[in-house]
Amino acid sequence: MMAEEKIVFSKEFTEEETADRVLGLWFFIGAEIVLFGCLFGVYLTLNNHTVPGESPGELFELKQTILATFLLLSSSFTCAQSFLGAKKNHYKKSFFFLISTFVLGAAFLGLEAHEFFKYVREGHTFTSSPFMSSFYILVGTHGTHVLAGCTWMVLLLIHLKRERITSYTKAKLEAFSLYWHFVDVVWIFIFTVVYLIGKAGIIY
Amino acid sequence: MKLSLNVRQWIGFFLMLTFSGIAFYLVMSIGTIPLWLLIMLLILAVIQATIQLVWFMDIQQGRRGYKWVTISSGLLIAGLAILYLMLLE
Numbered sequence: 001m002m003a004e005e006k007i008v009f010s011k012e013f014t015e016e017e018t019a020d021r022v023l024g025l026w027f028f029i030g031a032e033i034v035l036f037g038c039l040f041g042v043y044l045t046l047n048n049h050t051v052p053g054e055s056p057g058e059l060f061e062l063k064q065t066i067l068a069t070f071l072l073l074s075s076s077f078t079c080a081q082s083f084l085g086a087k088k089n090h091y092k093k094s095f096f097f098l099i100s101t102f103v104l105g106a107a108f109l110g111l112e113a114h115e116f117f118k119y120v121r122e123g124h125t126f127t128s129s130p131f132m133s134s135f136y137i138l139v140g141t142h143g144t145h146v147l148a149g150c151t152w153m154v155l156l157l158i159h160l161k162r163e164r165i166t167s168y169t170k171a172k173l174e175a176f177s178l179y180w181h182f183v184d185v186v187w188i189f190i191f192t193v194v195y196l197i198g199k200a201g202i203i204y
Numbered sequence: 205m206k207l208s209l210n211v212r213q214w215i216g217f218f219l220m221l222t223f224s225g226i227a228f229y230l231v232m233s234i235g236t237i238p239l240w241l242l243i244m245l246l247i248l249a250v251i252q253a254t255i256q257l258v259w260f261m262d263i264q265q266g267r268r269g270y271k272w273v274t275i276s277s278g279l280l281i282a283g284l285a286i287l288y289l290m291l292l293e
Contacts, residue, residue, distance in 0.1 A: 023270055030274035037282020041289035066228045077217040080260045181260045185253045192249040196227055200237045
């Protein structure tokens with residue numbers, strides 16, 4: 001006898017309820033733009049306040065960072081595909097791409113943790129210079145958002161597995177998808193402003 | 205001819221990877237950044253962000269105005285914070 005998967009019936013959302021939740025997330029994104037804007041401002045103000053041997057040019061390893069960037073950009077695409085699958089009621093496609101997003105997000109986190117660990121082991125800690133403080137705060141806040149996103153994804157995967165695709169799980173996936181793309185947008189600017197421009201330095 | 209959302213997302217994905225790769229290559233090969241390259245790097249980043257905002261972060265048709273009001277108000281305050289902090293320096 002084949003084992004049957006147990007599907008739990010979830011509540012349903014009207015279109016209006018889904019739209020309200022998505023709108024709520026947009027307001028949250030507005031607040032997040034302000035948060036990251038302030039952190040970028042702090043970084044741009046303090047990135048010249050370094051100690052010998054601790055400048056962005058000497059610290060950053062761009063090959064690892066471009067790999068992390070590709071991972072996060074790919075995770076953004078798989079997340080979009082997952083939501084697209086949900087919109088078309090393709091449970092398997094949606095579930096597969098959400099798991100892929102989680103794996104890519106976790107790999108990105110692993111690379112970031114490895115980078116931070118390397119700096120700390122070399123003695124470049126949070127308090128060693130104003131530049132390091134602003135770097136850890138900016139990149140660490142972004143990493144915390146990725147971690148929160150990964151936790152959110154685990155909960156979504158449980159919901160999807162139990163309830164399959166309903167208007168309720170679709171609304172949750174849509175809200176998550178917006179959040180994840182926003183985290184990706186922030187990373188694009190961190191990669192450009194902190195790593196690329198920081199590593200090479202500017203000719204004045 | 206309007207491309208489907210799926211096709212647009214595939215195109216957007218490859219464009220983002222390509223632009224990140226170009227930015228990385230330019231910095232690795234040129235070294236210290238002249239002004240034109242700084243502007244180009246920032247333009248590449250803005251294009252990638254725009255691809256995300258337009259092709260990946262969709263909102264219901266009747267509520268598109270809210271999306272852009274939220275983004276622009278957030279950017280206005282963030283921009284002012286960056287300006288004040290840099291002037292403070």
